[in-house]
Amino acid sequence: MIVRDHPCLTVSQQCRLVKLSRSTFYYAPIGIDDETLVEITAIDKAFTKYPFFGSRQIAAYLRRDGIRIGSHRVRRPPNADHGP
Structure with missing residues (x-):
């Protein structure tokens, strides 16, 4: 859906287009010890x-x-x- 190295659109612009916050895009879940x-x-x-x-x-x-x-x-x- 969002391509990090898109030639024309930055990640911010892509996130805005799909109505997704950048923090949600970059979020990596933490496991349970x-x-x-x-x-x-x-x-x-x-x-x-x-x-x-x-x-x-x-x-x-x-x-x-x-x-x-x-x-x-x-x-x-x-x-x-x-x-x-």
Whole structure:
């Protein structure tokens, strides 16, 4: 769709034509590291097992299993787009 080395149009002009912001064009997603993936999986398993637990109870439950995590992290775990 957008050609970086187009002979006549700059990247800015091409982005403007297709109504795409340049930051979106240059954005490269960040992957999830292994530690974060373990945390997210543990949170998911705990919530599936105990759906009535709140964020503090899930954090305490995971700490008993050796996963050091706070209730803020349980409430809002990082997603794949933004990293840890």
